[in-house]
Amino acid sequence: MAITFKKMNHTYSPDMPYAFHALKDIDLEIEEKKITAIIGHTGSGKSTLVQHLNALLLPSSGEVEVAGFTVTSDKKPKNLKQLRQKVGLVFQFSEYQLFEDTILKDIAFGPKNFGVSEEEAVKRARAALKIVGLDSSFEERSPLDLSGGQKRRVAIAGILAMDPEIIVLDEPTAGLDPHGSREMIKLFHTLNKEQGKTIILISHDNEIVYRYTDNTVIMDHGEVIYSGPTKELFESDELVEKYSLVLPQLLELKSQLQKKGFSLKKHYDDLEALIKDAAKEVKR
Amino acid sequence: MNNIVFGKYIPIDSVLHRCDPRAKITALFLILIAIFLPAGWYGFALIGAFLVIGLLIAKLRPGMVLKAFKPMLFMMLFLLVINIFSVKTGDLWFSWKFINIYSDAVLNTLYIVIRLLLMVTLTTLLTATTKPLELTLGLEQLMKPLAKLHVPTHEIAMMISIALRFIPTIIEETERIMNAQKSRGVDFDEGSLKEKISAILSLIVPLFSVAFQRADDLANAMEARGYVPGAERTRYKELIYQGRDHVLRILSLLILAGTIVLAFVL
Incomplete structure (x- = not known):
């Protein structure tokens, strides 16, 4: 555990x-x-x-x-x-x-606090930035100029860089x-x-x-x-x-279909599979 | 941060909580004057009894007041030491080598300590039982006569109430940012000077940026709702004096009168 x-x-x-x-x-x-x-x-x-x-x-x-x-x-x-x-x-x-x-400095702030060397911290920061889906053109920009969603990505990168x-x-x-x-x-x-x-x-x-x-x-x-x-x-x-609980789409649709008499499998991985099965029933 | 007692509103229900803020502010001023009148021990006893009853009515524990008083203890000790060395009047109570303690030195310090204690209790009684917004509303109403002298009373009250309104928000914000930075390994308690500066910066910069953003949002929200500074406004909650408010005002007037008699007549 x-x-x-x-x-x-x-x-x-x-x-x-x-x-x-x-x-x-x-x-x-x-x-x-x-x-x-x-x-x-x-x-x-x-x-x-x-x-x-x-x-x-x-x-x-x-x-x-x-x-x-x-x-x-x-x-x-x-x-x-x-x-x-x-x-x-x-x-x-x-x-x-x-x-x-x-942005790069901000992401490297966490690892540096935990005693990681400057170089290593920057290396980790670059990697973390990439993981959260922001390219290297962001590195030298100010975090305050970003959109809300991008800022959040940078903040998450700051935690990821701490490994x-x-x-x-x-x-x-x-x-x-x-x-x-x-x-x-x-x-x-x-x-x-x-x-x-x-x-x-x-x-x-x-x-x-x-x-x-x-x-x-x-x-x-x-x-x-x-x-x-x-x-x-x-x-x-x-x-x-x-x-x-509020049911997720997939389960909601499944239960609605079952109520209408569709015979469906017990478990579906995604919506697509469910719809395919339902379509088969309709054709039949 | 949540441990700051002084000046904090305690959300419970009591007669004192329900009193008109104007009556409470007036009472505060009257008693404050009474505290500073040279009415001697009887005066202090009179005011002290009044405040203790106030605490009981407001369902506040005396421990709370003492907690607020604690930070001042060191200052009081310092004052005592200075008084011992500078005040050389009254009876000589204690003498050892170069240290001579005279009665006036101790009594003077004691007077100041008691006055401070009474003041802290008094202000705690007001702030713990009155919501900040009620407080400003009361102040605004009491300042109203000054508007004739072109004092912008409404704007002043609005500024005070906005400032008070945002204290808890900013404290909350500070806590959140501190927690976030602690999670990133910032140590706010220990570390070298350089680390301390970096720690403070990591708190101050986001805090300012958030505060400016909030100010902007608030200004827009006020404008969107048609706020015009100084315009004639009506209130949802009108302040009306009730029986209990008259009782409070009369009682505090009596206390002031009592101390005046003790100080100047007897």
Whole structure:
């Protein structure tokens, strides 16, 4: 297991009258080298949960084991920097974290902080820029001149250049156009498949969750209410009903067709295969 | 960042929370004057009792006030040391080699400490029970007579309320950017001077760019809704004095009168 939460709680401003118990007795395991989605309503504790992964927040009680480190309530792990190098966290609206005068420098900022030499950092920055789909003409431009989507790519490149084992993304596609978000998710999918990175994705888009993730965690009011394989979750009518999930297109179409009496296979990889089968039935 | 207590609104419900902001601001000024009158121990006791009752009514814990007072403790100690060496009047209380402590040195310091404590309690009572926007609304209403002297009261109040409105937003923004940069290996607590400067830069530059963007958006949003500076405006929430507001104003007037009597008559 890459990450294990054990009876973890988190309370914001514990001594104040408005103390808020944001996470309640979290027991959760997240598999290594898999893509895990965390879904749930706004305010359900998703962002709070992931901020424990690199010890930005410490648990109020219980503990989290991440990549061989243990984060507990009383103190930060000794080698905090090593932990933060291993767990790369990309925040919501990450485009606002850019500050250097050139894009290349900004991407190289992370690795340099972790003690990588100047040359190596620049080399990694160039590679990361390419991975996120921006060509070398961007290297010397100012990050503040880019469009929102491009800025976000640069911010993500800044995390990739740190070469983390675990990449945590808090709604990486929020505010991007459909094409842009598709490209973004494909990028993480490739990183997972080709480089074996463990990826944790907070998302509101069940289309993406269903298509690209291996496991899904559902959070509600600070509690984990489901954790298991994504396909099983979405393909079980009972679970979909129980957690009132919005079905992805593919499954929605399938269930509508089945209601009309089409006999279809139990599982389809993509929309195209489903439509082909349905077309065959119509011809018959 | 969330640990800053001083000047923070505590969102609970109490009679004091529901009081008219104008009444609370007036009370603050009256009591503030009372604190600075030389009314002696009885005066302090009178004001102190009033404030403690205020804290109880507002359901605030005294610990909160003490927490806000803590940063000033060092300054107070420093003051005590200076007073011990400079004030040479009153009775000699303690003498050891070259150190002579006179009663006035200790008493003077104690006076200042108590005055500060009362002031901190007083302002905490106001800010903890009044939303920033109510506060500016109250200020604007109280400043209204100055408009006759061509003081742009509405614009001043608008500026204050915008500034106050964006404090939490900017704090939130600061936290988010700090977290993002910490995730990129920035250490805001330790490091050499050069690393510290780089750390601060990585916070300040994005923060400014966000702040400017917000200012721009806000200006556009205000214009889109037809905002004209200084135009006659109506309010959704009209401030009307209730019974409790009169009680508050009368009580604070009585306290001021009491301290005046203690200071100048008795």
